[in-house]
Amino acid sequence: MPWQPPQLGGSKPKRKKWAPPIGQPDRRKRGRAGQRDRAQVVAEEPLCRLCLKRNVESPTEEVDHIVPLSRGGSDTRANKQGLCSPCHLAKTRAEDAARRREADLAP
Secondary structure (H helix, E strand, O other): OOOOOOOOOOOOOOOOOOOOOOOOOOOOOOHHHHHHHHHHHHHHOOEOHHHHHOOOOOEOOEEEEOOOHHHOOOOOHHHEEEEOHHHHHHHHHHHHHHHHHHHHHOO
């Protein structure tokens, strides 16, 4: 087999499913700013917001975006809530199912 010189640049890496579309900025706060925001939400809401609606006291374990960033929600404090892990998992599964239904209906 003849020798081939290395190709510069190569092929473009594929976008991960969770990554924003190429060319679109990621609106999620990261690093210390994100940690500070999450700590603020947990301090302000030590109990799960959805459990409190059902008169159950459960500690906040996850900080959730009320309107997901993928659906146009912002990364501000007004769009965040404290949830326990089971409530967060249930909400995430419901959002994923709705997203799949919408994708199936799209032409």
